[in-house]
Amino acid sequence: MSRSRFDQPFVVSTIWTPAGGVPRVSTELKRRDKWGTFKARWSIGRMSYTVEPGLYALGNPNDGSPVLVTANYKMTFDSLRSEVSGLDAWLLVLDTNGINVWCAAGKGTLGTAELVERIKSSGLEQVVAHRKLILPQLAGPGVAAHRVKELSGFRVIFGPVRASDLMEFIRTGNRATPEMRRKTFGLWERTVLIPVELVDALRAAAFLVPVLILLGGIGGSGGFWFNALHQGLFAVTAIILAILAGAVVTPVLLPWLPGRAFSMKGLVPGLSAALAIVAIRGWVAGEWPGLVEICGWFLMLPALASYLAMNFTGASTYTSLSGVKREMRIAVPLQIGGAALGLLLWVGSRLVV
Amino acid sequence: MGRFTYLRNVVTLQLSEDKCTGCGTCLQVCPHGVLVRQNGRVRIENRDDCMECGACARNCPEGAVKVQAGVGCAAAVINSALGRQGSACCCVVESNDSCCD
Numbered sequence: 001m002s003r004s005r006f007d008q009p010f011v012v013s014t015i016w017t018p019a020g021g022v023p024r025v026s027t028e029l030k031r032r033d034k035w036g037t038f039k040a041r042w043s044i045g046r047m048s049y050t051v052e053p054g055l056y057a058l059g060n061p062n063d064g065s066p067v068l069v070t071a072n073y074k075m076t077f078d079s080l081r082s083e084v085s086g087l088d089a090w091l092l093v094l095d096t097n098g099i100n101v102w103c104a105a106g107k108g109t110l111g112t113a114e115l116v117e118r119i120k121s122s123g124l125e126q127v128v129a130h131r132k133l134i135l136p137q138l139a140g141p142g143v144a145a146h147r148v149k150e151l152s153g154f155r156v157i158f159g160p161v162r163a164s165d166l167m168e169f170i171r172t173g174n175r176a177t178p179e180m181r182r183k184t185f186g187l188w189e190r191t192v193l194i195p196v197e198l199v200d201a202l203r204a205a206a207f208l209v210p211v212l213i214l215l216g217g218i219g220g221s222g223g224f225w226f227n228a229l230h231q232g233l234f235a236v237t238a239i240i241l242a243i244l245a246g247a248v249v250t251p252v253l254l255p256w257l258p259g260r261a262f263s264m265k266g267l268v269p270g271l272s273a274a275l276a277i278v279a280i281r282g283w284v285a286g287e288w289p290g291l292v293e294i295c296g297w298f299l300m301l302p303a304l305a306s307y308l309a310m311n312f313t314g315a316s317t318y319t320s321l322s323g324v325k326r327e328m329r330i331a332v333p334l335q336i337g338g339a340a341l342g343l344l345l346w347v348g349s350r351l352v353v
Numbered sequence: 354m355g356r357f358t359y360l361r362n363v364v365t366l367q368l369s370e371d372k373c374t375g376c377g378t379c380l381q382v383c384p385h386g387v388l389v390r391q392n393g394r395v396r397i398e399n400r401d402d403c404m405e406c407g408a409c410a411r412n413c414p415e416g417a418v419k420v421q422a423g424v425g426c427a428a429a430v431i432n433s434a435l436g437r438q439g440s441a442c443c444c445v446v447e448s449n450d451s452c453c454d
Binding site: 103105106107137138140141142143144145146158161176178181182183185255256260261262310311313314316317318319320321322323324325326327328332 | 356357358359360361363364365378380381382383384385386402403404405406407408409411412414421422423424425426427428429430431
């Protein structure tokens with residue numbers, strides 16, 4: 001139990017227990033907490049957005065109060081404590097390397113071993129008279145309830161999926177309705193995942209910018225640098241549209257897009273991006289691309305959108321590894337082939353003049 | 354699961370009904386209602402809704418439920434194929450035997 005646990009901004013006071021001083025945590029999120037969540041959602045600092053592991057107090061718990069277990073990713077910690085205002089409970093924060101409950105459980109980091117170890121190191125046995133722990137349901141992939149009982153004497157109760165159902169769960173005697181046990185993937189849940197996908201895609205695509213500008217200079221009328229700027233920057237615009245198609249439009253429209261495979265779902269937005277870029281050249285700039293170039297866009301952009309859509313499987317809540325492997329076996333060669341051929345046609349369209 | 358179903362006939366979920374004692378812990382941890390309990394035993398009801406998270410297999414004291422648990426993440430598959438090491442985040446596929454601790 002290190003001193004630094006008490007120094008964190010969300011700690012409001014100390015409560016004394018037979019195991020020593022325990023930091024009491026506020027259940028109110030301040031602006032800095034919300035700003036931290038916002039930044040994490042935009043992939044800023046999210047790999048080091050942590051809370052010190054250990055035992056904390058919520059409200060005014062005593063030795064009969066429930067023990068809630070969570071991960072030390074600050075977003076997780078914040079979304080839990082903000083949902084239990086009014087509750088007197090203990091909060092056992094596990095060291096998950098700053099990763100959220102479900103990902104850490106899948107990796108095994110939020111696992112039986114870490115839980116048992118943290119129970120011991122926190123002195124929890126001296127703090128509560130009962131031997132029950134409430135875990136988030138999504139800790140299931142990593143924590144074996146029967147093993148925790150054998151190794152620590154504590155009984156694991158799997159609480160609801162969402163922290164927002166926790167008060168009701170506890171109020172009804174630790175009972176979960178079927179809805180509380182389902183992981184949904186509604187529009188808002190999908191939307192909040194987009195910024196990270198978008199930022200990651202744009203960061204990776206940044207390397208393509210100089211490549212496209214140089215390739216844009218090849219062939220066609222006008223000098224190399226005139227074409228490089230003209231064609232190259234247009235190509236960059238096209239790539240950005242494809243990124244929006246795969247990383248933004250696909251997640252938003254996910255359940256309504258045709259196909260079960262995510263790589264398939266990215267095709268309609270990708271084809272729309274190709275249509276849009278051709279139309280922009282034609283109507284806005286007044287110069288319709290030739291057939292070869294059009295084919296190039298209709299290969300490159302859907303390939304890229306399909307790839308990004310396929311990458312969304314990692315952020316989704318219902319794709320199996322077996323399923324992802326199967327879709328990738330077919331999709332990845334097609335994406336690589338489509339992008340390569342499309343690129344060739346795009347450059348080639350200016351060489352056959 | 355309505356419109357949130359993934360590919361069909363692909364998951365590695367298995368259940369040995371003779372080993373099942375009907376404790377129902379698997380039902381509590383499954384996030385997609387794949388399993389149901391009937392007549393004191395559990396069986397697979399919505400196989401194609403399974404995402405192979407491994408929670409059921411992890412929590413079966415009898416080892417009746419088994420699955421090749423893994424993260425359904427395309428980036429992880431690519432990273433593994435490229436020989437990259439994993440980090441604390443989930444973006445590498447670890448070789449996982451049937452989960453049955």
